[in-house]
Amino acid sequence: MGQTIIDVKDVTFHYHQEATPALSNVSFQVKQGEWLAIVGHNGSGKSTLARILNGLYIPSTGSVHVCGIQLSEETIWDIRKQVGMVFQNPDNQFVGSTVKDDVAFGLENNAIPREEMNRRIEWATKRVKMDGFLDREPHHLSGGQKQRVAIAGVLAVQPTIIILDEATSMLDPIGRNEVIETVRELKNQSSLTVISITHDLEEASKADRIIVMNGGKKFVEGTPEEVFLLDDKLVEIGLDLxxxxxxxxxxxxxxxxxxxxxxxxxxxxxxxxxxxxxx
Structure with missing residues (x-):
């Protein structure tokens, strides 16, 4: 693994002044080129954490550094340039009438020149094995194909980190496997850092390291082998081995x-x- 690329220190986050924080004193680091899975049942704080890492939320207390940049109201857009996010429902992510148009969307927003845009679209769709579908309408694709296109759209803007926020939860087993294998290949072929937010421990077992969240706090952290040795304790907090x-x-x-x-x-x-x- 490379140098520390994300550093989260003592982060607490409240929604609308609620008495119970959604996150409470959470700390961890992520190394460049690492695949970290953050798991937990609904309400555990894992998705809130993902949105903080992407600058969608600002911590109530504590600090977050991404690629050496401290998260604040002034640095949100600098951090979002470093972090790409793939969300849960692929149908809610499409904005283009074709696969090519959709992958181009983020590039157009960043004012990438057309020649460079075409090169990146070709490169990104090849990386996820969707270059043969450029003129297809997205609604004609399978769930797994749609998520691979969503990943291509993120890759095209060349982020340092990609976050998968429950990105496989609405897919069938075949589509889920397509997406996970795509992410594994991307990570192995480059220094891309991956953070997957999931409640599925079988998916999390593919990662280099796992953080288990429970009640807004870090319950345990370690390799998949170390975490699964907790066995029944994971079941007690609502997770399926x-x-x-x-x-x-x-x-x-x-x-x-x-x-x-x-x-x-x-x-x-x-x-x-x-x-x-x-x-």
Missing amino acids: PFPFQLSKKLKEAGIPIQKHHLTEEGLVNELWTLRSKI
Whole structure:
């Protein structure tokens, strides 16, 4: 991982002077090129945190630095140039009549010259494997394709950080996998920093690190392996453990000599196949 690119210190945030804060004394750092998943049930504070990182909200107390810039009313637009955001419902994000027009929207707002705009549109749509759909109308695309176009629109403006705010929650399993694999490839091919906001621990298991939010506070932070060792404590705060992890646990309890609790189906299948070959 690279240098610290996001630094959140003791952030508290209130909505309209409410007595109970939506966020309470939250602190963490994100390294350049890292994939951080922020998870929690509804009302845990994870989406509020995402909006603070993008400058949509300003903390009541505490500080946020993004790419060395301290978040304030005066620096909101400087920070938004560094952070791209993909939201939950792909249908609510389209503004163009074609895929090409939609990806061009952010570039036009930033007054990018047409020649450079065309180059970026081609580059960004290729990165998400949607360059063959430039003249398609967005409403003819599948959910996963729509979110890949939304990601292309963010990539085209070349942010340093991309935030996925429940970006897969309305997709079917195929579309969800398309988006997650696209993000994984983008991260592996570049120094792009990814923050995914989700309630899905199976999705979060793909990240480098996880922060679990509960009641507006940071409940736990660590690698997926470290976080999932909390097991029933995560269930108690309303989260569902990934199916491969649950199945690994059940198999061990049944006496099958599984060596670890697996986070992916592939890992579990591979170990079961290895055990079978030894019998």
